[in-house]
Amino acid sequence: MISYFSLACICIAYVLFDVNYFLRILFTIGYGRLFQAKKKIFEKTSIYGICLIDFSRRYHGICLSMDVDIFLKHMNNARYLRELDFARFHYYDRSGIYGEIAKRGGGAVQGASSTRYRRAIPIFTPYKVTTQLIYWDDRNFYLEHEFISLSDNFVRAVVLSKQSVTGLKVPVAEIIEKVEAGAKRPEPTADLKLWLDSMEESSLRYKKTK
Numbered sequence: 001m002i003s004y005f006s007l008a009c010i011c012i013a014y015v016l017f018d019v020n021y022f023l024r025i026l027f028t029i030g031y032g033r034l035f036q037a038k039k040k041i042f043e044k045t046s047i048y049g050i051c052l053i054d055f056s057r058r059y060h061g062i063c064l065s066m067d068v069d070i071f072l073k074h075m076n077n078a079r080y081l082r083e084l085d086f087a088r089f090h091y092y093d094r095s096g097i098y099g100e101i102a103k104r105g106g107g108a109v110q111g112a113s114s115t116r117y118r119r120a121i122p123i124f125t126p127y128k129v130t131t132q133l134i135y136w137d138d139r140n141f142y143l144e145h146e147f148i149s150l151s152d153n154f155v156r157a158v159v160l161s162k163q164s165v166t167g168l169k170v171p172v173a174e175i176i177e178k179v180e181a182g183a184k185r186p187e188p189t190a191d192l193k194l195w196l197d198s199m200e201e202s203s204l205r206y207k208k209t210k
Helices: 004-016 019-035 077-095 097-103 172-179 190-208
Strands: 045-047 059-062 107-117 126-136 140-149 154-166
Touching: 019 077, 045 077, 077 097, 077 107, 077 126, 077 140, 077 154, 097 107, 097 172, 126 172, 154 190
Parallel strands: none
Antiparallel strands: 045 126, 059 126, 107 154, 126 140, 140 154
C-alpha cells in the first residue's frame, strides 16, 4: 500500500517536473532496444505518442483529449513539437549516431525547425511519426519528419529539423563515417535549400542589429 509520504513525493515530482516526458523517453528507448533492430542512418524510423504495439512492432499514437486544441477538435501545435523529441531520441538511439557523439563527450540540441501543417489530426485519430536523415553539414544534422494518419496513410504534417552538435571539434562527417563507413551525404532537397537560405538571411539580419 502506497504511503502518504510516497504519494506526496509523486505529487511534488509531477508539480516540479514533466514526469510523463521522462517516462516516455525511457519507454521509447527501452522498447526500441529490446524489440527493434538497429537502423542504417538513412533508414526511416517510426515512433509515437500513447503507445500500442502492432504486429510490425511499431509504436502507434492516438490523438487524445489531452492533446487537442481549445476547440477540442484536433491536435494542438505544441503536441507536434513534443512528439518530435521522442522521434529524434528514437532515431538517434536506433541509428547509433547519438551514441557516437556521446562517446566523444559531445551532445546535440535542437537548432531550428520548420513545420508545414497539411491537414489537422482529429481527436482519437491514430497516427505515426517517421524520421529520416536527409542531410548534414560540418556542425549539424538535418532530419525530416512526417506525421501520417494510419486510417488513410495521409501525411498530415511535414517537419524539417536542424540538430546542432555541441561540445565537439570534429566535423559531423567524421561521426557519420564512424557510424556507417562509406555513407555519402545526400544532395539537399529543394525545400531544404530554401530553408537553409532563410536561416542564413535571418542570422545576417540579427547580426546587423548588434
